[in-house]
Amino acid sequence: MCGIIGYTGPRACKGLILDGLERLEYRGYDSAGIVLLEDGALVRDRTVGKVADLRRLVGDNGSPATLGMGHTRWATHGGVFDRNAHPFLSNDGRIAVLMNGIVENYVDLRAEVVAGGHTLSSDTDTEALVHLLADAYEGDLVEAVRKVYPRLDGHFAFLALARDEPDRIVAARLAWPPLVVGKGDGEMYIASFLPAFLEQTRQVQHVEEGEIVDLRPDGARFWPIAGGPARERAVEEADATIEVAEKGGYETFMLKEIHEQPRAIADTIGERYRDGELHLDGIGLSDAELAEIDRVLIVGCGTALHAGLVGRYLIEEWAGVATEADVASEWRYRKAVFDPRTLVLAISQSGETADTLAAVQLARERGARVVAITNVMGSAVTRVADGVLYTRAGLEISVGSSKCFTAQIALMTLFALRLAQLRWRLEPARIAEIGRELERLPELVQRLLDDAAMHAKVEQLAREFSTHRFFLFLGRHIGLPICQEGALKLKELSYIPTDAYAAGEMKHGPIALLTDETPVVAVATDSHVYEKIVSNLQEVKARGAAVIAVVTEGNTNIHEHAQHVIEVPRTLPELEPILAVIPLQLLAYHIARELGLDIDKPRNLAKTVTVE
Numbered sequence: 289m290c291g292i293i294g295y296t297g298p299r300a301c302k303g304l305i306l307d308g309l310e311r312l313e314y315r316g317y318d319s320a321g322i323v324l325l326e327d328g329a330l331v332r333d334r335t336v337g338k339v340a341d342l343r344r345l346v347g348d349n350g351s352p353a354t355l356g357m358g359h360t361r362w363a364t365h366g367g368v369f370d371r372n373a374h375p376f377l378s379n380d381g382r383i384a385v386l387m388n389g390i391v392e393n394y395v396d397l398r399a400e401v402v403a404g405g406h407t408l409s410s411d412t413d414t415e416a417l418v419h420l421l422a423d424a425y426e427g428d429l430v431e432a433v434r435k436v437y438p439r440l441d442g443h444f445a446f447l448a449l450a451r452d453e454p455d456r457i458v459a460a461r462l463a464w465p466p467l468v469v470g471k472g473d474g475e476m477y478i479a480s481f482l483p484a485f486l487e488q489t490r491q492v493q494h495v496e497e498g499e500i501v502d503l504r505p506d507g508a509r510f511w512p513i514a515g516g517p518a519r520e521r522a523v524e525e526a527d528a529t530i531e532v533a534e535k536g537g538y539e540t541f542m543l544k545e546i547h548e549q550p551r552a553i554a555d556t557i558g559e560r561y562r563d564g565e566l567h568l569d570g571i572g573l574s575d576a577e578l579a580e581i582d583r584v585l586i587v588g589c590g591t592a593l594h595a596g597l598v599g600r601y602l603i604e605e606w607a608g609v610a611t612e613a614d615v616a617s618e619w620r621y622r623k624a625v626f627d628p629r630t631l632v633l634a635i636s637q638s639g640e641t642a643d644t645l646a647a648v649q650l651a652r653e654r655g656a657r658v659v660a661i662t663n664v665m666g667s668a669v670t671r672v673a674d675g676v677l678y679t680r681a682g683l684e685i686s687v688g689s690s691k692c693f694t695a696q697i698a699l700m701t702l703f704a705l706r707l708a709q710l711r712w713r714l715e716p717a718r719i720a721e722i723g724r725e726l727e728r729l730p731e732l733v734q735r736l737l738d739d740a741a742m743h744a745k746v747e748q749l750a751r752e753f754s755t756h757r758f759f760l761f762l763g764r765h766i767g768l769p770i771c772q773e774g775a776l777k778l779k780e781l782s783y784i785p786t787d788a789y790a791a792g793e794m795k796h797g798p799i800a801l802l803t804d805e806t807p808v809v810a811v812a813t814d815s816h817v818y819e820k821i822v823s824n825l826q827e828v829k830a831r832g833a834a835v836i837a838v839v840t841e842g843n844t845n846i847h848e849h850a851q852h853v854i855e856v857p858r859t860l861p862e863l864e865p866i867l868a869v870i871p872l873q874l875l876a877y878h879i880a881r882e883l884g885l886d887i888d889k890p891r892n893l894a895k896t897v898t899v900e
């Protein structure tokens with residue numbers, strides 16, 4: 289969950305590292321730090337706060353350093369204090385280390401280094417590592433890392449520098465925290481994620497799990513930790529451009545990404561649906577195997593799980609396959625029942641979420657087939673699943689997910705249709721009808737995003753309700769996960785408590801929360817449960833609560849039941865959730881904006897959650 293970057297080459301690197309950290313900041317933003325080799329000394333600066341605070345601290349003065357590395361932190365071990373910010377230095381100032389991830393046996397290691405005479409100045413797991421490296425160091429940092437690495441349990445990626453090796457960075461990776469190398473002209477970068485150095489080079493090499501990387505300005509060498517010769521590693525040209533990591537004229541990444549949804553959905557559907565035919569290349573199961581599936585288990589966290597919950601309705605309804613969706617962190621501790629015809633679908637935008645990865649590993653160990661749905665090429669989940677279906681939403685930077693959610697639903701829709709087709713559960717004419725509507729979806733989403741009246745309404749609601757202390761979201765059937773997503777978006781962006789409930793369940797408890805101060809947001813688009821939700825809205829209205837309803841365009845009857853109405857374009861009821869979530873994303877956005885909050889980097893969160 290932290291972001292890390294290192295540079296070695298001929299150029300003064302302080303600015304490069306700070307710029308890279310800004311691009312990595314979505315990974316964690318409790319504190320930030322940098323270490324530079326200046327005049328033969330490792331000079332470290334770090335501070336609680338964001339990269340902008342670090343930039344203020346270190347100033348814009350030109351440092352001559354041509355070797356350095358930086359870190360942006362999401363706290364795990366040790367509170368958010370300067371002393372726990374990375375990088376860490378050995379007591380003799382010869383070694384510097386920073387890390388993304390966790391060393392699980394840190395208690396023993398900390399005790400060991402203290403017994404060995406080192407002084408600890410932080411509460412972190414990483415600090416033990418720097419002292420172990422200092423003890424192991426005999427003039428060759430790769431050798432020191434080789435000795436120490438086997439002593440570390442957990443999952444991490446770390447970078448290390450030695451004062452006496454002025455052009456070398458050594459990195460190591462265990463399990464899923466990612467590392468990518470950038471090859472420039474006589475200079476090398478290494479970072480958690482490509483955008484950190486994309487402005488400088490698009491030539492990349494991927495670091496595999498269980499590898500040590502030795503970086504010098506003229507290139508990188510990759511060693512398996514288990515021993516053996518250095519491995520060849522192809523240099524690839526990244527297809528991303530730096531624009532993907534820019535706000536492109538929008539005030540935030542979140543707003544930009546909300547507006548990128550038509551493209552994200554269009555690219556995700558892409559060539560996968562053509563003339564009634566569905567092509568799910570990469571799924572890793574033959575048509576015959578897919579047709580045999582009689583149970584689907586969907587796992588994910590947060591927004592990804594909500595997309596999975598939408599998928600559950602579609603798979604059951606169209607393909608007639610029993611489907612469950614569960615929180616990955618819970619599912620992995622259940623005794624889930626499998627047989628060879630069970631398929632696990634793991635959804636993760638980042639492909640790095642520790643709980644989802646652990647669930648996938650467990651499912652594989654128990655013999656299930658696993659298909660990953662992710663937005664990040666080559667991410668950890670792609671390496672452990674049998675097959676991969678990529679959403680093609682482009683890089684999502686805002687911590688609050690938006691375009692990946694709708695792209696995930698589009699992909700779940702294609703998957704459910706394909707399963708239905710292979711199992712002969714839908715007539716070809718019906719598949720063609722759904723396919724046509726799927727192809728229209730990007731245009732409908734665009735129409736909604738171009739609807740000035742919708743934006744004006746949402747902004748007015750944000751002004752009216754931003755000071756309210758609690759929101760209840762109500763939905764039924766496929767509208768329920770959309771409410772769950774709307775409620776999650778609002779709580780994570782605005783810090784206002786929210787709850788999302790099946791509307792029919794409201795009378796069994798949450799109705800006690802309703803007063804004339806409780807806004808109730810309902811997804812009431814046209815469907816077979818529309819009348820049911822209207823009855824529930826009557827119950828809300830009778831308690832004096834204000835109703836904000838998201839409905840299908842042309843619904844005139846809803847005004848009797850809701851004070852505030854937002855219309856979305858008409859499509860098939862099964863596809864309407866993709867449209868209904870957009871005003872909810874914008875409502876959360878504008879409420880957070882009214883409250884003056886940092887929308888792209890909400891309090892305490894991180895974009896990728898690589899700890900359990």
Ligand code: M6R
Nearest residue numbers: 590591592636637638641688689
């Ligand atoms: O990368 P993942 O899709 O696995 O991430 C899962 C959740 O951490 C993520 O969706 C989180 O809930 C977001 N903050 C939602 O906006």
